[in-house]
Amino acid sequence: MKRLIFCTIVIFVTISAKAQKIEFKASAPQTVVAGQPFQLQYSINDNNISKFSIAQIDGFDILNGPTSFVSSNYSFINGKSTQSVSTTYTYVLSAKKEGNYSIAPASAMVNGKQHKSNALNIKVLPADSKQQATQQNSKRNSGQSAHNIGAEDLFIRPILSKATVREQEMVLLTYKIYYKVDLVNIVDIKMPDFEGLMTHDIEVKKPQDIENYNGQNYYTSILKQMLVSPQRAGKITIGNMTGTAIVRTRQVVRDPNSFFGAYSTYQDVKKQLSSGVATLNVTPLPQPKPDDFGGAVGNLSMTSSISSENVEANSSIVLKINIKGTGNLKLIKTPKIDFPTDFEQYDPKVDNKFNVSTSGFSGSKTIEYVVIPRHSGRYDIPSTKLVYFDLSTNKYKTLSTESYTVNVSKGKATADSSATTTIAYNNKEQEQVKHIASDIQYIKTGNLHIKPYLNAFVGTAIFWICLLIPLIIAIMLGIIFNKKAKENANIALVKNKKANKIAKKRLKVAEKYLRTDDKEMFYDEMLSAIWLYLSDKLNIPLSQLNKDNTRDGLLAKSVAQEIVDEALALLTDCEFERYAYGGDIRTAMDNIYNRAVETIGKIENSIRK
Template identity: 45%
Template sequence: GSSSYIDVKKELTTPPVTIDVKPLPSGKPASFSGAVGNFTMTSSISSNNVKTDDAVTVKVQISGNGNIKLVKNPEVAFPNDFDVYDPKVEVDIKTTTAGSSGTKTIEYMAIPRYAGDFEIPAIAFSYFDTKSDSYKTITSEPYKLHVEQGKGGGTSPVVSNFSNKESVKYLGKDIRYLKVNNVHFVPNNELFFGSFMYYMCYLIPAILFIVFFFIYRKQVKENSNLALVRTKKANKMAVRRLKNAGKLMKENKKEEFYDEVLRALWGYLSDKLSIPQANLTKDNVEAELAKYGVDDALIKEFMDILNTCEFARYAPAQASDAMDKLYELTVDAIGKMENTIKK
């Protein structure tokens, strides 16, 4: 009655698989940022009529088959004097043997500060269509927005839509007109000429003119370069985004952690180089960093982090300290960048 079964060790190997990776053809549209597959895009605006200091939300949905997770947010160009916030992104993806499919929903929020009539230009999204082997561009309709004066903003000027964004950015913040109400006249038999008040009437306007001249000149100089303003924000924004990544790392949410680091890096590079995220790709970011005098070693660090994040999201479980190391590398790379690019 001995057992008729025995354990036999056998080594099994799968046949090798050859993957043919074709390069994307030339002639990429300006709004192409790496989307490959077959997609559709819809967009909507929360309201076409709002009051100053009320939020306006533009919602964009990209659906289809392909690398939806890697699709960068299309650029929504709000008027220049709107306060614009980081978009809220939700991704719903199903992965099967046929590939990945699903929807990416992006909500862009901005707050108008001035009354007037504005236009949000058409939103463009380009992708490489694998069925026709060609680039395709989807464009939304532009949105017209009427902003009425809200409560508590009576001093804000009413402005119309504008072609030169710089021309209205500081409208209402420049030197105000001098008020000349309640002018008091004195008889000329009172000896005003040569008196203390006579000299003060010359001296005070002269002092005010000099003070306002220097304040105005400094304001114009600082704000004529929007890139400077964005650079000052860059490090603060990166640290905030990496804090979210740090929380995800502690919660051991691997996939979300790498997504968050990617978002932080692309957002940081966009702010630092003053280039919209939609125009930044792995193909051109090296050249753009080199233009700003970033050394090859630091450029390689950034590219390694980007590549590691993209690979790690789909790779099998790695060592538990892999996220820690990547987090430290990212903080270190941004720190070095802050010391490299000085504007």
């Protein structure tokens, strides 16, 4: 019985293995050096192979191969058996000279069927000169220390994808390390102060490669990649990135008692590295800038839609605006729509779907406006505009949404004016919205219980008081509204008054990222909150704001020197902690958040005095 079960399992595994999809894959390094050997491998997930052959490989010498290796793996998990079989053919090749080469697909008969592998593209770099190779071998044979590791053996380069860009245009900044030594690790990395730039980190997907630089071949690794966006025109200098390289070196120890007279040991040594500065030449945007221009730069499009143009009173309407394209999408402001005064409005819901790559930001921003018309009638919803600078044409462009006409009919009358209706929002959230009391009340019927009133009210003191009180209130309200209108006309004053309120909202968003330990988004939101607060409070455009004019502006508003130093130290520490490695990240984030709340409060109290 046991033998029968075992045979059944073997037959089932064999049938499953034969029924699997054949994968025939070729693999080799994407970059090699002329004259240096490398491996070309072909893997097939089967062992019933016949007539394996490769096409002629031009530009390469076959030093060895093919050598074949078959591996099998059986597993039983939760009562289910699986088998995997793989056959690998290996060649050792050497490129004859530099250039770009293609290796055609190989072919093989697997279970009686013809299969082909993928093709490969290989870049061949020129070999190092004999003098350079001799010097390198000499260093390896004699041993190395931190002192004799030369600048040409190990260094960091800052690489900008473009040296000259427009203001607000995204550019890729890459910090790459070049080495000819046995590099173990890079520690204590410190990023420069990106003054005048907004940055966004990019995940590194290709950490190691080979590159020919200044006639020499180096192993390379990308330490950091980020998108930077200049906030002002002119020449911007990006400071040094520093770090400590740990290099494994070979040490030759002379021992007269040894038969060979010497032996080799290995030890790790530290080497301090600095990237050097990078210079970005920023061209200003054309003048004059349109009044509605908010700083968006790229290639954008905008569409809109409305849920319905025929609704009943007290029913919800959803207006959607979709902005998509490429560029500095994070800086696009939410468009403002002038809805009719009879429409009750709710805060718009913004959904950002951004993709980040080495070429910049792409994706869409969707804004949903929920409004409720309270009275019947015919209402016009005007179009809204978005002004941006198009990098492909070097011109300002204006995008406009459609305008809509909404016909609102009377809703069904209800006996209870305080009844509630449920408004669905985006099929997810619901709000209870109360009906506004009807404008016209029903006529009272039945026994009215009317009683005569003999005393005259007109001409009495109470009559004149009741007559004067509304007049006085109307005059006071007129004075207040006139004062408010003058204040609202002063944009700088409005921004100054609302700076603290806006900063508190952004700090609440940062607090959410603090609770989820999202370090990158937390520090992005903190820096935006602090800089925008200072920009509105000092009436200095964000693109022109820096630490120097921030100091001068706060002192001019009679803010104490101690508080000014705290604010500048907070900005510096926030930028440093954003790129800091190791340590207690949560404690540092808590400290930055509490300091920001305290410092903004101190500035507010100082300016109010």
